[in-house]
Every structure is written in C-alpha cells, then in structure tokens.
Amino acid sequence: MTDPVSERAPRARDREPTPLAPPTPAAAAPPRATVLVVDDEPQMVRAWRKILETEGENAYAIRQARSGSEALDVLTDEPIDVAVVDVQMPGMSGMELLDRIKRRWPDVEVVIMTAYGGVDLAVQAVKAGAYDFLTKPFESIHAAALVVAKAVEHQRLVRQNRRLAEALAGRAAEFEELVGQSGKMAEVFRLVKAVAPSQASVLIQGESGTGKELVARAIHLRSSRRERPFVVVNCTALTETLLESELFGHVKGAFTGALTTKPGLFVAADGGSLLLDEVGDMPPPLQAKLLRVLQSGEVRPVGSNETTRVDVRMLAATNVDLKRACARGAFREDLYYRLNVVGITLPPLRERPEDIPLLAYHFLHKHAQVMGREVSEITPGAMEALLGHPWRGNVRELGNVIERAVVLGQGPRVDVSDLGAVARAGGGGDEGESGEVGRAPATDVPYAQAREQAVSQFERRYVSALLKRALGNVSEAARLAGLDRSNFRRVMRRAGLKPEDYKE
Numbered sequence: 001m002t003d004p005v006s007e008r009a010p011r012a013r014d015r016e017p018t019p020l021a022p023p024t025p026a027a028a029a030p031p032r033a034t035v036l037v038v039d040d041e042p043q044m045v046r047a048w049r050k051i052l053e054t055e056g057e058n059a060y061a062i063r064q065a066r067s068g069s070e071a072l073d074v075l076t077d078e079p080i081d082v083a084v085v086d087v088q089m090p091g092m093s094g095m096e097l098l099d100r101i102k103r104r105w106p107d108v109e110v111v112i113m114t115a116y117g118g119v120d121l122a123v124q125a126v127k128a129g130a131y132d133f134l135t136k137p138f139e140s141i142h143a144a145a146l147v148v149a150k151a152v153e154h155q156r157l158v159r160q161n162r163r164l165a166e167a168l169a170g171r172a173a174e175f176e177e178l179v180g181q182s183g184k185m186a187e188v189f190r191l192v193k194a195v196a197p198s199q200a201s202v203l204i205q206g207e208s209g210t211g212k213e214l215v216a217r218a219i220h221l222r223s224s225r226r227e228r229p230f231v232v233v234n235c236t237a238l239t240e241t242l243l244e245s246e247l248f249g250h251v252k253g254a255f256t257g258a259l260t261t262k263p264g265l266f267v268a269a270d271g272g273s274l275l276l277d278e279v280g281d282m283p284p285p286l287q288a289k290l291l292r293v294l295q296s297g298e299v300r301p302v303g304s305n306e307t308t309r310v311d312v313r314m315l316a317a318t319n320v321d322l323k324r325a326c327a328r329g330a331f332r333e334d335l336y337y338r339l340n341v342v343g344i345t346l347p348p349l350r351e352r353p354e355d356i357p358l359l360a361y362h363f364l365h366k367h368a369q370v371m372g373r374e375v376s377e378i379t380p381g382a383m384e385a386l387l388g389h390p391w392r393g394n395v396r397e398l399g400n401v402i403e404r405a406v407v408l409g410q411g412p413r414v415d416v417s418d419l420g421a422v423a424r425a426g427g428g429g430d431e432g433e434s435g436e437v438g439r440a441p442a443t444d445v446p447y448a449q450a451r452e453q454a455v456s457q458f459e460r461r462y463v464s465a466l467l468k469r470a471l472g473n474v475s476e477a478a479r480l481a482g483l484d485r486s487n488f489r490r491v492m493r494r495a496g497l498k499p500e501d502y503k504e
Contacts, residue, residue, distance in 0.1 A: 032484075033152040034079065036063040038071040038097065039086040039113070044136075048084060051141045052148065059487065060152075068092025072100065080108050082131075082151045087114045087121060095125060102129040107159060109151040131155075157377055164361040177214050179362045182352035188215065188344060195342045196222030201294075201314040203279075203322070203339045206346030209396030212317035213277060215344060220273040225313055228272030231265050236281040244286055245302050248293075254303025266299045266310045273313040279339065280320030280331060291335045314339065349391040349398065356386055359395060363402035364414065375406050377413040388465060389422045460495040464502075467492070472503035 037048040045064045052060045063080065065071035069092055071083065083101060087094035098110050109131040114122045122133035131151045138144040178189070195202055196219045204212045213232060220230045233246055241255070249264030265274060276282070282290070293299055294314060298307040316339045325331035349356065360378055368375045378386070382405075391397055405418035416422075463477070470476035477499075478488035492499070 032059055032061045033081040033156070034061045034063060035148060035152070036065060036071060036074055036080045036083040038065045038068065038083060038089070038094070040066050040089045041086075044086070044113075048144075051145050054141070054145075059483075060148075068094070068097040068100075071097060075101065075105055075108070080105070081155050082109045082111060082148055084111045084113060084134075084148065087112055087125070095121070095128070098125055098128055098130055107155060109155045111147055111151055153380060157380065160357075164358055178211060178218055179359050180352065180355040181358055182347075182355045184347040184352050185355060188346060191342070191344050192218050192222065195219060195344075197224065198342075199313060200341040201316070201339050202342045202344060203336075204315065204317040204344045204346065205322070206317075206319065207348045207394055208319045209394035210346040210348060211395050212319075212346060213275065215346065216273070216275045216315040216317060219315060220313070223273070223313065225272045229269050230273050230275070231269040232275045232277055233265050234277045236278045240283045240286060243282070244289065247286075248289070248299050248301055250302035251304045254301070258303070261301075263308075264299060264301060266293065266312055267308060269312045270310045271312075273315055275315040275317060276339075277317050278319065279316040280318035280322055280325055284330075284332070287332045287335050291332060291338060294335075294338045349394045353387055356391075356398065357383060359398055360386055360402055363399045364406065367403045367406040371406055373406055373409075374412055375409060375414060379413050379415045382414050382416045382419060384462070385416050385419055385422050459491055460497065463488075463492050463495050463497055467497060467499055467502040470502070472499040472501070474499050 035052060037045050039045050039048075045066075049062050049064070052062055063074050063078075065074050067089060071085070074080065075083075083097075085094045085097055089097075094112060094114075098112065101108055101110055106129075110125075110129065112122050112125040112130045112133040113136055114125075114133060115136050122130075122135070125133055131154060132147050134144055134147055178185075178192075180186075180188070192215060202216070202219060204215050206212050216232075217230060220226060233243075235243060238246060245255075245258075245262070245264065247264050247266060249262050249267060250258050252258055252261045276290075293310075296307075297311070298309050300307045320331075322331050322336050322340070326333040326336050349359075357378075360383070364375060364378065367373075386398070386401075393400070401419055401422050402414070404420055405414045408420075409415075409418040463481075466477040466480050467474075470480065474489060474492070475485055478485045481488055481491075483491070
C-alpha cells in the first residue's frame with residue numbers, strides 16, 4: 001500500500017480555491033478536490049481509488065489512511081475536501097473520527113461507510129455532521145462516486161458562500177448597496193470616489209434597473225453634504241404641471257387645488273443633493289426653467305414673483321442617451337452640459353456576468369434576513385441558470401428573482417425550480433442541481449442508463465453554452481467551468497463538441 005505521506009498535496013496556502021466568479025479572466029482553474037479514504041481494509045481502499053479515478057475523470061487527488069489516527073495526521077498535514085470513513089475500524093472508530101474531524105475541520109465533508117445492518121448507526125452519523133452515508137457493498141460504483149461528487153460540490157459551495165459573504169461585507173462597508181467586482185464596476189466605484197467630494201453636477205446614465213439611484217446616493221453619502229437631505233424626484237411619474245410644482249413649489253391660489261403655499265423639492269434639498277431621476281423625459285418647458293435655476297441658484301415658486309436662493313448639489317439619472325436626444329432636439333444641449341459635468345455610465349448586467357454570483361448572494365442574504373428564512377446557498381444548477389439568463393431588467397430583475405426564490409422556496413438552498421421564469425427561459429420545466437432543464441428523465445430504462453443519458457445531455461448543453469460564451473476559447477471555457485484545460489477537453493470530446501464551431 002502506498003504511504004499516504006508520500007502523496008501529499010500542497011498546503012492550504014499553496015492551493016487557494018478559485019472564487020465562484022473570478023474577478024479577472026486570468027484566474028486559474030480550481031485545484032482538484034482531495035478525497036481521503038479511511039479504511040483498514042486494503043482492498044476497500046484500492047476499490048475507492050479505482051472508483052474515483054474512473055468515475056471522476058481524474059477530478060480527485062486521492063489520499064488514504066488505514067486508521068483514524070493516521071487520517072488525523074493526513075488532515076493535519078494538508079487540506080482535505082472530503083473524507084470517506086469506515087465506521088468499523090480498530091482503535092479509533094469512524095464515529096469518533098467524524099466527531100474529531102467536525103470539531104477541528106468543520107469544512108471537511110465526511111461520508112460514512114457501513115456494512116448491512118448498520119443503517120441506524122449511519123443515520124446517527126449524519127445527525128452528528130456526516131454529509132451522507134453508504135452501505136457496503138455499494139449499490140453501484142456510479143452511486144458511490146455520485147455521493148462523493150455531491151459532497152465535494154457541497155463543500156465547495158459552502159466555501160464559495162463564505163468567500164462571497166466576505167466580499168459582500170467588504171463591499172457593503174465601502175459602497176452600501178452597490179455590489180460588483182468586475183472591471184466595469186471598479187471604474188464606476190473609482191468615479192464615485194473621485195467626484196463625491198466635489199460640488200460638480202453628475203449625470204448617471206444606464207439602462208433601467210442598473211442601479212443609478214444607488215450611485216447617486218453613494219455620491220451624496222461621500223460628500224460634505226452627507227448630513228443634509230438627499231431628495232429624489234422621478235420626472236416621468238408626474239404631469240408637467242405637477243412636476244413643476246413639485247420641483248419649484250407654489251403659492252396658495254396659484255392653480256386650481258393649490259389650497260396652501262408649498263415649498264418645492266429644491267427648497268427641501270437645500271444644503272443637500274437633489275436627484276432628477278429619468279431627467280431625459282422632462283418636458284422641454286421645464287428644461288428651460290431648470291436651466292435657469294442651475295444658472296442662478298434661485299427658485300421661483302409657481303404663481304410667485306419672488307425667488308428663493310438655494311444651495312443644491314445636482315445629480316441626474318436617465319436611461320435615455322441624452323447626447324442623441326440633444327441631436328434630435330428632444331433635450332436642450334445647454335442643459336445637457338450643465339448636468340453632465342461628470343458622467344458615469346452604469347453597464348448592463350449582461351456585460352458583467354462575473355458580478356452575478358456576488359449580486360445573487362447579496363440579494364439572498366438581504367431577503368432571507370428580512371423574511372426570517374434560513375436560506376444561505378444557491379445550488380450550482382441554479383447559479384448556472386442565473387449566469388445564462390439575459391437579464392433584460394438588469395440588477396432589479398435579478399433582485400426580484402432571488403426574492404421570489406426566498407419567498408417560495410422550501411429548503412435551505414435556492415435550486416433552479418425556485419427561479420420561476422429564469423428556469424423556464426432556459427428551456428422550460430424544472431431543473432435539479434445538475435442544471436439540466438426541460439426533458440423529464442426516461443423511466444423505461446434502468447437507473448444507470450437513465451443517469452448516463454441525463455449526464456450526457458447536461459454535459460453537452462453545459463459545455464456548448466460555455467464554448468459559445470467563450471467564443472471557442474477552450475482555456476476561457478475551462479476557467480468558467482472551474483476545470484483544468486485537459487479535463488474540460490475530455491468532457492468536450494465526450495460531448496462531441498469542437499471549439500472551432502464556436503469561434504467568431
């Protein structure tokens with residue numbers, strides 16, 4: 001038997017796992033999962049090595065130990081992802097080893113093995129923290145390998161969840177509700193930091209749902225006006241007359257229904273910041289009046305001959321291309337330049353897919369906390385569906401989808417079946433953790449054959465989608481899949497796909 005010490009992998013500091021959403025295209029693929037097999041029977045260790053090497057397509061680094069104490073030595077010397085532990089061993093029992101592993105290495109998933117007649121003990125082990133159990137002899141090598149594969153996936157999911165939570169905590173402390181780790185969002189954060197201390201007017205442009213108001217609020221909170229009001233007015237929500245009254249105020253009797261004198265939002269925002277949301281839809285007559293306010297710093301209420309001086313930081317947001325609107329005469333060019341002293345453009349979500357996992361977990365934690373639900377994870381299949389969705393409604397749509405999943409989901413994890421329209425958009429029907437959508441599993445063939453068909457269908461669809469997204473770049477597609485290049489090529493060949501078919 002091979003000495004387990006002779007096959008040791010690099011220590012934890014040398015094999016940091018790759019984040020779920022790598023911040024840069026150059027990020028390396030995650031290392032192979034390390035599985036520790038603990039059994040005093042050499043033939044069982046050999047059997048597991050064959051199972052994992054055959055079924056895992058070299059996806060695992062395999063370690064072995066003959067006893068509980070030897071297993072603890074291996075765990076101390078190197079990071080282990082999953083431990084497959086026999087219950088009946090001389091010296092330290094599998095149950096005692098499980099307890100010691102969970103107390104010292106809580107992230108390590110443990111799969112318990114027990115002979116027939118030991119099911120009650122296995123159930124007890126699961127209650128004590130084991131991920132799952134297997135009865136010997138195994139139903140099939142496929143079933144045994146699948147249990148280990150799910151344990152590996154769950155362990156990585158937990159670690160990814162923790163890393164995303166840590167990233168979210170840091171981002172929340174710095175930019176409140178603004179979430180992102182992509183290069184495009186990094187530029188937005190840089191501009192916010194740079195412009196916030198000034199008094200310059202800022203024009204924030206972007207599609208609906210990209211978070212323009214959040215950017216405006218972030219600018220206000222980083223300015224010297226942070227203790228003063230931050231006032232928002234939606235230029236599309238009111239008629240021209242009501243909008244003028246809201247902005248500039250009115251005196252009693254200025255128009256029908258003006259029963260009292262009312263100061264406008266410019267006065268309400270005095271000393272603070274005023275955000276004109278969807279300013280591109282402001283009627284032309286009001287554009288002229290707004291320009292006068294920006295030039296003079298004085299507001300004249302409707303029906304009054306007197307003006308009030310105000311000190312307001314102007315922020316404007318729009319999903320309209322104002323430069324084109326100016327060209328066709330729909331927006332005043334002089335007002336455009338008054339508002340666009342500094343311009344910030346928010347990218348649509350489809351152009352920054354690496355931010356989707358971070359945003360999804362942000363909304364998951366937010367809505368779970370509000371609703372008092374213990375939902376803390378998103379399955380790989382669900383995340384795949386989220387990454388593949390076009391998100392025409394941008395971040396707002398993603399937030400709504402996750403909120404729905406938290407409201408309607410039943411378990412501690414968001415699965416594809418909880419995603420509603422996102423799952424249906426992927427091909428219709430429910431989906432499990434594997435990410436396979438649409439076709440119901442065949443029931444007229446044996447389990448093993450049906451499983452092979454489902455896996456084959458999933459692999460082809462999944463790899464095809466990644467190659468399409470990576471424009472046939474195998475290295476990039478492998479990075480997105482979290483596989484090394486050789487393993488991804490093996491899966492690609494098995495699915496009968498060629499990268500050249502996906503190049504531009």
